[in-house]
Amino acid sequence: MPVFDTLSLASLPQADEAIRPAIRAIAAEAAAATGADRRARSWQGYDPAFSRRLGEAGFLGLTLPEHYGGHGRGPFARFVVVEELLGIGAPVAAHWIADRQSAPLILNFGNEAQREFYLPRIARGEIFFCIGMSEPGSGSDLASVRTRAERTESGWRVNGQKIWTSGAPHCDYMIALLRTSGSAEDRHAGLSQLIIDLKAPGVTIRPIRDLAGDEHFAEVFFEDVDLPADALIGNEGDGWKQVTAELAFERSGPERIYSSVVLLDAWVRHLQAVGRDDPATLALVGDFTARLGVLRAMSIACTARLAAGESPVTEASLVKDLGTAFEQQLPVAIGDDLAAHPDQAVDAELYRTLLYVTHVAPSFSLRGGTREILRGIIARGMGLR
Amino acid sequence: MSEFLEPFERMIESLSPPATVRAIEAGGEAGALWNGIAESGFLDALVPEERGGAGLPLAEVCALWQALGRHAVPLPVGETMIARALLADAPDGPIALASAGPGAATVVPFGRVARHVLLEFGGRLCLVEASGEETGVAGSLAARMIWNAAPAEVVGAAPDGGLRAIAAVLRAALIAGAADRLTAMTAAYANERVQFGKPIGKQQALQQQMAVMAEDMVACRIAAQLGCAGALQPGLVAAATAKSIASTAAARLAATAHAVHGAIGISEEYDLQLYTRRLHEWRLADGSETYWNRLLGAARLGDARGSVDYVREAL
Numbered sequence: 001m002p003v004f005d006t007l008s009l010a011s012l013p014q015a016d017e018a019i020r021p022a023i024r025a026i027a028a029e030a031a032a033a034t035g036a037d038r039r040a041r042s043w044q045g046y047d048p049a050f051s052r053r054l055g056e057a058g059f060l061g062l063t064l065p066e067h068y069g070g071h072g073r074g075p076f077a078r079f080v081v082v083e084e085l086l087g088i089g090a091p092v093a094a095h096w097i098a099d100r101q102s103a104p105l106i107l108n109f110g111n112e113a114q115r116e117f118y119l120p121r122i123a124r125g126e127i128f129f130c131i132g133m134s135e136p137g138s139g140s141d142l143a144s145v146r147t148r149a150e151r152t153e154s155g156w157r158v159n160g161q162k163i164w165t166s167g168a169p170h171c172d173y174m175i176a177l178l179r180t181s182g183s184a185e186d187r188h189a190g191l192s193q194l195i196i197d198l199k200a201p202g203v204t205i206r207p208i209r210d211l212a213g214d215e216h217f218a219e220v221f222f223e224d225v226d227l228p229a230d231a232l233i234g235n236e237g238d239g240w241k242q243v244t245a246e247l248a249f250e251r252s253g254p255e256r257i258y259s260s261v262v263l264l265d266a267w268v269r270h271l272q273a274v275g276r277d278d279p280a281t282l283a284l285v286g287d288f289t290a291r292l293g294v295l296r297a298m299s300i301a302c303t304a305r306l307a308a309g310e311s312p313v314t315e316a317s318l319v320k321d322l323g324t325a326f327e328q329q330l331p332v333a334i335g336d337d338l339a340a341h342p343d344q345a346v347d348a349e350l351y352r353t354l355l356y357v358t359h360v361a362p363s364f365s366l367r368g369g370t371r372e373i374l375r376g377i378i379a380r381g382m383g384l385r
Numbered sequence: 386m387s388e389f390l391e392p393f394e395r396m397i398e399s400l401s402p403p404a405t406v407r408a409i410e411a412g413g414e415a416g417a418l419w420n421g422i423a424e425s426g427f428l429d430a431l432v433p434e435e436r437g438g439a440g441l442p443l444a445e446v447c448a449l450w451q452a453l454g455r456h457a458v459p460l461p462v463g464e465t466m467i468a469r470a471l472l473a474d475a476p477d478g479p480i481a482l483a484s485a486g487p488g489a490a491t492v493v494p495f496g497r498v499a500r501h502v503l504l505e506f507g508g509r510l511c512l513v514e515a516s517g518e519e520t521g522v523a524g525s526l527a528a529r530m531i532w533n534a535a536p537a538e539v540v541g542a543a544p545d546g547g548l549r550a551i552a553a554v555l556r557a558a559l560i561a562g563a564a565d566r567l568t569a570m571t572a573a574y575a576n577e578r579v580q581f582g583k584p585i586g587k588q589q590a591l592q593q594q595m596a597v598m599a600e601d602m603v604a605c606r607i608a609a610q611l612g613c614a615g616a617l618q619p620g621l622v623a624a625a626t627a628k629s630i631a632s633t634a635a636a637r638l639a640a641t642a643h644a645v646h647g648a649i650g651i652s653e654e655y656d657l658q659l660y661t662r663r664l665h666e667w668r669l670a671d672g673s674e675t676y677w678n679r680l681l682g683a684a685r686l687g688d689a690r691g692s693v694d695y696v697r698e699a700l
Contacts, residue, residue, distance in 0.1 A: 004599060004602065008607075008610065009444075009607055009610035009611065009614065083693060083697075087691060087693035087694070088691075258693070261693060265691050265692050268685070268686065268692065271686055272686055272689075277683065279679055281682065282678070282680075282682030283675050283679050283682055284678075285678075285681075285685050285686055286678030286680065286681035286682030286683075286685065287633075287674070287678045287682075288692075289626070289682065289695065290608075290625060290626040290629035290630050290678065290681055292692055292693070292696050293611065293622075293626045293696035293700045294607055294608045294611065294630045296693070296696055296697065297607045297611055298603065298604065301607060318596075318599060318600050318603060321597075321600060322600040322604060372589075375592060375593045375596035375597070376589070376592060376593075376596075378595075378596035378599050379586075379593070379596050381599075382568075382572045382595060382596070382599055383572055383576065384575060384576065384586040384591075384592050385586070385587060385592070
């Protein structure tokens with residue numbers, strides 16, 4: 001009998017496909033008159049007004065229950081919405097983390113008061129979240145985090161530092177993985193997740209400029225930051241378990257295959273405009289098309305596991321690793337192709353798009369878990385170790 | 386998952402163990418194996434119910450084809466299922482599939498063990514008796530066949546999209562099945578084989594390669610399922626996607642399986658070669674990845690839609 005048979009062809013239900021035209025219209029508005037090099041930023045593109053517009057139109061908090069301001073839809077509906085937003089490169093950074101993983105985390109592990117406070121605001125696109133995982137000494141070895149939250153009479157006091165926190169300069173809250181007991185040697189034990197109000201006294205955020213000139217991630221310092229008792233989300237000491245479940249949401253979506261798709265489309269339009277149809281070009285276009293089609297089907301297969309109520313950690317890792325390899329090969333191959341035809345002028349926008357994606361492509365297999373970590377998870381899923 | 390998979394797989398597992406596969410590859414008698422499969426009724430899986438078949442959708446038969454690959458079944462069982470569905474009056478015995486032009490030698494998978502070949506030649510389907518030369522490749526069941534002129538035994542027009550497209554989708558499913566077996570064998574071996582005082586499966590360098598193997602294996606399966614999602618005559622985009630992905634992955638999968646197994650994997654007595662030889666043969670049969678990529682690329686460049694819309698709607 002087949003191995004790894006949890007991933008099998010699935011299709012998007014008609015009811016979820018039905019929302020495509022509406023989200024497409026809104027995404028097209030946001031993308032209109034925006035150059036491909038800007039649209040290629042997509043989930044690094046910050047536009048809070050657009051996020052609120054999505055909230056008003058009912059496209060945030062899709063998977064949340066209606067009594068928390070959500071729309072009671074499943075992961076398939078979210079797949080359709082995300083696909084439409086990323087396919088055209090709409091600026092989704094503001095609400096991205098809150099909608100994708102903070103809201104499900106609060107729904108799954110938060111108490112009633114936390115759900116009632118945060119979830120409706122997330123669904124309206126009013127509050128934005130970032131994830132506090134990496135620290136200067138903790139990257140892939142996430143269990144070694146040292147930033148601490150100590151119990152006080154009124155709640156918690158946080159000291160330490162996070163880094164590479166995407167969106168921190170624009171966000172209202174961070175859900176941070178912190179050490180609440182023991183030391184780094186205790187590894188997975190003694191870690192908890194806390195919601196930190198980034199406007200609280202003692203929080204300092206320093207943006208970090210990236211190689212493309214953007215400032216989407218930041219250093220975040222905590223100096224005697226006092227938090228109320230209800231900042232703790234889930235159970236004290238369960239932080240590792242909760243983060244693992246959260247990462248399945250983070251890793252399983254179509255964002256792991258579409259990071260370079262704006263470039264792919266710009267290149268295809270270039271080929272169509274210059275009328276190039278030699279066998280090598282056709283083979284390259286065909287290869288990308290076949291891989292995109294299969295990756296999309298794999299991503300839907302993974303979404304089907306989420307829809308079945310599972311936490312497809314291994315499956316999500318598998319799709320993400322294959323997807324990011326594709327995303328990274330696109331700019332390399334497209335760059336070679338364009339520069340192999342110096343007689344066919346490349347317009348400035350396509351050139352900027354190509355170099356932007358080329359420069360940021362290394363991040364595709366870093367964010368949300370490095371290639372090497374993901375492959376370790378897959379190997380464990382195969383029974384190795 | 387198909388309810389027919391388990392009984393089908395149980396049958397071929399008992400009828401076609403590795404010893405039988407080797408014996409038939411060595412030129413031994415295949416009649417008993419064929420009769421066993423024929424008696425099961427599965428050869429008419431795709432034949433419409435009104436013609437006495439099971440009328441299963443292609444999507445369901447996809448799982449059976451993968452099982453054939455998983456057990457290296459040494460007869461054209463999938464090909465015969467296709468031929469029996471396409472022909473109103475199919476002859477008994479194994480039928481291979483081929484698409485050829487005048488005078489061009491074609492390597493026909495299972496040509497050595499087929500009684501007939503369903504051939505697409507000049508836009509027509511012909512049913513000819515199987516005759517050709519051995520390829521001279523060790524263990525191969527394929528045969529080299531040449532038709533210099535259109536055969537007289539025309540049985541109808543070529544199916545929409547061509548016989549090669551259906552054959553390519555079958556080939557992708559067989560590759561997916563063999564990939565499945567290869568991945569399981571390689572993971573098991575990595576957990577058993579001890580070097581430097583521990584199973585080699587504990588080495589990170591090896592785990593990283595094995596993870597890629599699992600990715601390729603799952604991609605092959607999904608690609609085959611995409612190819613089989615529609616009717617028996619798959620569209621160009623579906624057939625091209627299935628075979629492009631499966632053929633590209635086939636060579637990588639075989640390479641990693643051999644790298645992990647070391648020298649034992651090269652030996653005749655070890656089962657690995659039954660699967661890796663097939664992966665390479667099926668990669669080339671019915672068009673390699675570049676053959677299908679060119680066709681798919683031409684279709685894509687002739688279409689004004691965005692890439693995501695294209696794969697969503699055309700696939």
